[in-house]
Amino acid sequence: MSDEVGVEPERLAKLATTLESLRDALAHNVPVIVSTLEEYWSSGTGTPVNLNSLQQAQARSVQDAADMRSRSNLAAAWMANPANIDVVAGGLAYIPWSGSALDQADAALQAQNLKAAVALAKSDPVAARAKLAAIAQDLSDHASDSAYLTAFWSQPGVNASAANLAAVLRTTSNGSTVKSASEDDYNNVMSVLASAAIPLGFSSRQAYMNFVSRLQGGLDEAGYSGTTPAFQGSSVTGIRFRTGESVGDNPGDYDIALGGSDLLDRAKELGIGLRSGGTRTGPLTEEQLNELGLSDLADELSSQAGREVHFMIYQDVDTATSRGPSIVVPDAGQVQKYYTEQQQAATTDEAQIARSQAAAEAEAQAEAEAEADAEAEAEAEAMMMAEDDG
Amino acid sequence: MKVFEYFGSRGLEPGQVRDLVATATGLEFAVRHSSYIGEYFQAGQPGGDAVVRIRPNELEDEDGTFPQWAEFADYKTVVEARQTVESAGETADFLDDLRRKLAVTEDLEFLRRS
Numbered sequence: 001m002s003d004e005v006g007v008e009p010e011r012l013a014k015l016a017t018t019l020e021s022l023r024d025a026l027a028h029n030v031p032v033i034v035s036t037l038e039e040y041w042s043s044g045t046g047t048p049v050n051l052n053s054l055q056q057a058q059a060r061s062v063q064d065a066a067d068m069r070s071r072s073n074l075a076a077a078w079m080a081n082p083a084n085i086d087v088v089a090g091g092l093a094y095i096p097w098s099g100s101a102l103d104q105a106d107a108a109l110q111a112q113n114l115k116a117a118v119a120l121a122k123s124d125p126v127a128a129r130a131k132l133a134a135i136a137q138d139l140s141d142h143a144s145d146s147a148y149l150t151a152f153w154s155q156p157g158v159n160a161s162a163a164n165l166a167a168v169l170r171t172t173s174n175g176s177t178v179k180s181a182s183e184d185d186y187n188n189v190m191s192v193l194a195s196a197a198i199p200l201g202f203s204s205r206q207a208y209m210n211f212v213s214r215l216q217g218g219l220d221e222a223g224y225s226g227t228t229p230a231f232q233g234s235s236v237t238g239i240r241f242r243t244g245e246s247v248g249d250n251p252g253d254y255d256i257a258l259g260g261s262d263l264l265d266r267a268k269e270l271g272i273g274l275r276s277g278g279t280r281t282g283p284l285t286e287e288q289l290n291e292l293g294l295s296d297l298a299d300e301l302s303s304q305a306g307r308e309v310h311f312m313i314y315q316d317v318d319t320a321t322s323r324g325p326s327i328v329v330p331d332a333g334q335v336q337k338y339y340t341e342q343q344q345a346a347t348t349d350e351a352q353i354a355r356s357q358a359a360a361e362a363e364a365q366a367e368a369e370a371e372a373d374a375e376a377e378a379e380a381e382a383m384m385m386a387e388d389d390g
Numbered sequence: 391m392k393v394f395e396y397f398g399s400r401g402l403e404p405g406q407v408r409d410l411v412a413t414a415t416g417l418e419f420a421v422r423h424s425s426y427i428g429e430y431f432q433a434g435q436p437g438g439d440a441v442v443r444i445r446p447n448e449l450e451d452e453d454g455t456f457p458q459w460a461e462f463a464d465y466k467t468v469v470e471a472r473q474t475v476e477s478a479g480e481t482a483d484f485l486d487d488l489r490r491k492l493a494v495t496e497d498l499e500f501l502r503r504s
Contacts, residue, residue: 232425232426233424233425233426234423234425240423240425241425242425242428242429247423252422252423252424253422253423253424253427255424255425255426273456273460275451275453275456276452276453282426282449282451282456282458283424283426283427283449283458285458285459285470286392286394286470286472287394287470287504290392290394295392298437299436299437299438299474300437301437302436302437303435303436303437303438304437305436306436307436308422308424308432308436309436310424310426310427312426323452
């Protein structure tokens with residue numbers, strides 16, 4: 001039996017859509033069917049039958065649909081690239097069909113798409129938004145597939161792209177700031193960001209977002225706005241490096257790489273010693289942080305997190321992530337700022353509309369009252385005239 | 391503003407220095423872990439106004455070993471104390487008290503204040 005199968009990309013896309021419809025239908029109906037029948041049987045009516053196979057079908061439909069969408073994505077992308085097509089074999093492109101090879105290939109494709117979406121935002125924000133929505137959907141479909149998500153986030157450059165995701169939202173074709181509110185944009189970006197791991201030790205995703213928002217804000221205030229932070233060490237690996245013991249939910253201190261040439265240049269000016277051929281510093285002492293204007297920020301973050309925060313400077317975040325497991329922080333502050341601005345704009349618009357409506361209603365009321373007064377006056381006059389005539 | 395004060399021990403490990411400093415000052419130290427620094431000891435809350443850290447001066451990474459404080463390269467363990475004061479004129483009471491108490495401790499030298 002051959003381990004290859006030939007399919008047309010268009011049919012794969014249709015099959016993926018059909019499986020997604022089946023997944024959604026099962027997700028909607030199976031819990032209702034199970035609940036209704038169990039209630040029916042518990043009342044002593046009818047004979048119970050085993051519903052496990054129905055529930056298993058529902059559970060399995062999620063992965064099946066996600067896998068088929070991955071195959072469809074790959075088939076379309078690979079057929080669009082002549083480099084992937086085997087002309088000798090009659091114009092075929094070979095894609096992996098299942099397992100980790102499929103996860104890796106689709107995750108790599110979506111990582112490329114993410115990078116392309118961020119770049120595309122500058123020239124064609126509409127197309128960028130469409131790409132982002134597709135990536136968000138794929139990540140959402142794989143929400144319970146940790147192997148896929150790990151493969152996605154470990155692709156080179158994906159963290160840096162995610163850190164710049166807000167650019168997709170904020171940029172218009174003429175380079176100005178987006179004015180109209182878009183909850184879809186926000187939800188798509190958050191779907192991408194929320195699929196990333198968060199460092200150990202944070203009580204919630206919101207606590208993490210608050211922390212990184214303050215971190216990025218503090219770097220901006222200190223004049224290092226081009227810096228991308230990345231968590232490293234046991235908060236990422238879950239293992240204490242020197243002893244190999246598991247840290248559980250308590251990773252100890254937060255070790256954070258700061259990737260940015262401006263910051264590294266400033267460290268050089270201050271005479272801070274460099275390592276690895278001048279591409280990074282060692283861990284910074286508090287006095288060095290003070291000289292760099294970052295010690296108050298470190299204190300604030302340490303106090304916020306309830307654990308010490310240590311920094312090490314790298315020439316860029318890719319150098320940092322290539323040195324060891326890392327979680328690059330998303331540009332949470334920008335995303336949140338964008339969304340808050342949009343919400344405020346929407347609220348302002350609503351308030352203006354409400355004020356206009358109230359003014360119009362008051363005007364109409366005044367007109368109606370004036371009209372009623374005039375009518376009453378005319379009626380009174382008519383009655384008086386009638387009485388006079390009488 | 392922040393005032394820093396340093397003490398060093400040429401021969402003692404951080405754990406031994408922790409015992410010495412705790413006995414001399416009554417400060418309570420918690421053991422902390424960092425993948426950048428390794429194991430060290432700290433008295434005072436993270437981000438607090440007064441903190442004392444006892445740290446190994448020799449660190450190691452893929453490039454080899456190196457001193458965290460190159461100016462104190464001869465010292466195996468460094469005690470880093472920091473107090474935040476409102477202005478330059480304000481007395482760093484905590485650091486003054488710390489230096490007074492540690493003055494009687496052998497194997498621990500005052501290095502500098504800045």
